[in-house]
Amino acid sequence: MEWYKVAFGEIYPLVYPHRDDDEALRVAASLIPLLDGRTPLLDVACGNGRYLRAFQTAGRDVYGVDLSAYLLADAVATRSLRGRVVIGDMRMLPFRDECAGAVVNMFTSFGYFETDLDNVRVMQEIARVLAIGGRFLMDFLNATVLERELAMGKPTVRREGDVVIEEHREITDEGRVLSKRVRVTGARKEPIDYSERLRLYRHEELVAMAEASGLSPLALYGDYDLAAFDARHSPRVLLLCEKPRSSA
DSSP: OOOOHHHHTTTHHHHHOOHHHHHHHHHHHHHHHGGOOOOOEETTOTSSSHHHHHHHHOOOEEEEEEEEEHHHHHHSSGGGGGGGGGETTTSSSSSTTOEEEEEEOOOOOOOSSHHHHHHHHHHHHHHHEEEEEEEEEEEEEEEEHHHHHHHOOOOOEEETTTEEEEEEEEEEETTEEEEEEEEEEEESSEEEEEEEEEEOOOOHHHHHHHHTTTTTEEEEEESTTBOOOOOOTEEEEEEEOOGGGGGO
């Protein structure tokens, strides 16, 4: 089974309990001006809908897609999101051409697939469903900073209530892949073990992929406060693009 089908199932709220609605509200408030009022807004890989709720609270007309039926069930527990989320593979988005005024892809929800071709297909699909003049915002980790941190760090062990999460992260494949082995104990009788594999893209690669998909990069930011991107120090890569008329 693909790693993301395990990681984004029932185990997700145990491993990532700190990713909550309050954080999403703060982030959404910062990012909304970048989308320049474009609507409707589509969240690709929306998970349990925390960013959808945040953007909706700010008055946006929102829709979401995710592969995890488990996380989407959590999303539709919010009445206002019922009928606004759909299960689907982001390599084949279940939406018509140019239907979205804005698209977001949050919290490093990219690079899940083993081949570059499949990851490029995600970017191409986003470009397809984005309206002319629409904006796309990608939120990805900064691989350069991560590589430096892992070179100095050790495996992490943390406790969330009665649950213990052990994470062993390393960069493999000549700097191209982030591999993470996770063990969760305490939540069930038997430990849960799984591995994650994320294709690491540097900021210049993301820009090139966007351009090759018919999108025009507008800006790069380094964090949720929209500081200028610094490849050596920024924790995030926030890439803002627009779909130009020439791509129609």
